[in-house]
Amino acid sequence: MTSTDLRPTPTRTPPVTLASRLAALRGSAIRDLLTLTARDDVLSLAGGLPAADLMPRERIAAAADRALRSPAAVQYSETAGLAHLREVVAAHESGRTGRPVAPGEVVVTSGSQQALDLLARALLDPGDPVAVEDPVYVGALQVLQAAGAAVHPLPLDAEGMRVDLLAERLAAGFRPRLVHTVSSFHNPRGVTMSQERRRALAGLAERYGFLVVEDDPYGLLSFDGAPPRPLAAHGEHVVRLGSASKVLAPSLRVGWLVAPPVLAAAVERLKQSTDLCGSSLTQMITAELLADEPWFAAHVAGVRRENRGRAAALTAAVDAEFGSAVTRSTPTGGMFCWLEFADGTDTAALLPHALEHGVGYVPGNAFAVDGGTGLRSAARLCFATYPPDLLTEAVRRLARASRRRDS
Amino acid sequence: MTSTDLRPTPTRTPPVTLASRLAALRGSAIRDLLTLTARDDVLSLAGGLPAADLMPRERIAAAADRALRSPAAVQYSETAGLAHLREVVAAHESGRTGRPVAPGEVVVTSGSQQALDLLARALLDPGDPVAVEDPVYVGALQVLQAAGAAVHPLPLDAEGMRVDLLAERLAAGFRPRLVHTVSSFHNPRGVTMSQERRRALAGLAERYGFLVVEDDPYGLLSFDGAPPRPLAAHGEHVVRLGSASKVLAPSLRVGWLVAPPVLAAAVERLKQSTDLCGSSLTQMITAELLADEPWFAAHVAGVRRENRGRAAALTAAVDAEFGSAVTRSTPTGGMFCWLEFADGTDTAALLPHALEHGVGYVPGNAFAVDGGTGLRSAARLCFATYPPDLLTEAVRRLARASRRRDS
Incomplete structure (x- = not known):
């Protein structure tokens, strides 16, 4: 079978339009970016990858072993998620939001990305207006x-x-x-919405009858150990999206949404036809780890501490190498630092040179809602993936690429 | 937050229509059916659940332990599936179809259900005509x-x-x-498409320029040990859907499609926005088990043998209890036996009585494409979930419910 051989053999029927349909499907910006991370000789600050070396592999292996003593760990599971995990997530979210969350408000999804996709499919018709932050989380x-x-x-x-x-x-x-909104430690911008604005936004949602989708994968990764109070604490028109990916491991593919039961039930029905259910095995593992509160708190504290050190290494290197040639965000949590070149450097044009020098990042324009050029001098650097020494080396390479290009 | 409180507070804005939108989302037939399986006092032949006791839990636990020695088992993975698993699936599908399948033709999905959903989203506009078998796999x-x-x-x-x-x-x-089409050991009907018809269908697809989606989760579960030659062996306009759920374990959430690279790439891009990627952990486990060909062949042979015995127990009990009051299919593989009551019994009306007697099944009408009454005297019985003695008991209960209702 050749790669594009979807045309019919000559007959009286019209030519099939599959090829043209497929060509029209637009490429993925994230995907194109992630290919940057694959080259062995490149230190990539481009991907939004949490550090695999900080993930609790031994604890996950032990939990997998325990889970697999039960036949439930190999069977199909409930579409909305294993009942026990929904309870654990409900308790976890009750703690986060300061209001009692019921298991019936929780749907476990394949990462919070699936929660967002199912929500959009449940709630939006073509042409419906929505608002997002700019720069925007590209997946949203x-x-x-x-x-x-x-x-x-x-x-x-x-x-x-x-x-x-x-x-x-x-x-x-x-x-x-x-x-x-990515309310806390924004991807890509790094900022955290103030409590005053959270209150105002929640109020507007109630007044004008829209839903706020609070996408919150990074909230627990606050460097000072105090996760920002969620938007959902301020009003009832907020659907929260959470994830185990940044605090346990992405490969669990466990995210969730917290929504009023009628909306949760609609999302559950959509999930049924999209993939039947998630993995009972990874859900049992996640439930064990999330429910072990002392262990989980200590684990997250460790990730926070390490990330804080990594952010400090990255920003120190940026200051040392670039000085006043760039302005940068001061990360207070999450995974990203945002850079802006003072001289108007086109970061998309710089990228091939940076890759030649062995460092990758995401140019600001990739996060522009309208694809415009307003973010052309910006760059997103992920500080979570590498230990401090490699981050320092990556910034050195970036500075070298930038200088070489200037001269 | 109350369950339906999505209405805005009184303002000059029009009332939000979320509640009406949500009410319009139709319930899920499969989901409603699966609730039948949850009652402890009911032997449910309703669910399409493979037998958890036949799934290789110890081997999966060992593979999980091995996988988790590598950081890759906790990190995000490629959207189209781990490269190694795509190679293993490509080799597996090459063996099934008798033609060389390239890894670039494979996209690993969250069960084959997700493959079908992504295909439909990639290829169909509202109003596009499609054809399905009747009775139909409800998930499709x-x-x-x-x-x-x-x-x-x-x-x-x-x-x-x-x-x-x-x-x-x-x-x-x-x-x-x-x-x-569910070409082999059809769900729910149990039948297998003849090779002559496969050839004819593949030819029609080429002549008229449509795609055949060959949904093949049961092909390897042929009682005689010879999986039917796939439709995809007969022509190039066939997309194959495969799954590890029925031959390894559903909780791996590993399915796949095999499609021309241009279509595989389109599905991959859609998967990116729907859930980013699958689980590297369960994909590494699946790759190890599928690639261990002698072990896998022996394992599948064992499942086949056991299923054959279970089908024999079920059909013997049906014959003993019902005699000529029903006609039934003679399973040759897969998981389902199809029953038709000779006296026109309404199996949907019988179901509550059957549940009272402690047995569940799916009434034929649930599989009708048009929701009509043509299948009203039929029932789908799954013989895979229970060992023979429980199947015999389940059929006895069904016969008792049927007699009690007649009298």
């Missing part, structure tokens, strides 16, 4: 665009989403069906 | 309906899909975009 943009939504960008500043601008647009008649 | 019907396809039923007989009727409709101008 893809989901919303795939659902045919009309995506409106909202700028960010040091306190997160410009909720004041949203309020102005709402007053002028803008009626989004949902508003997506 | 749900996916195609969710994609907005116009679903045309094709009846089955003892040799599988009535390809002759499809040919007539094609000659009359019917132009499906795809045709879905």
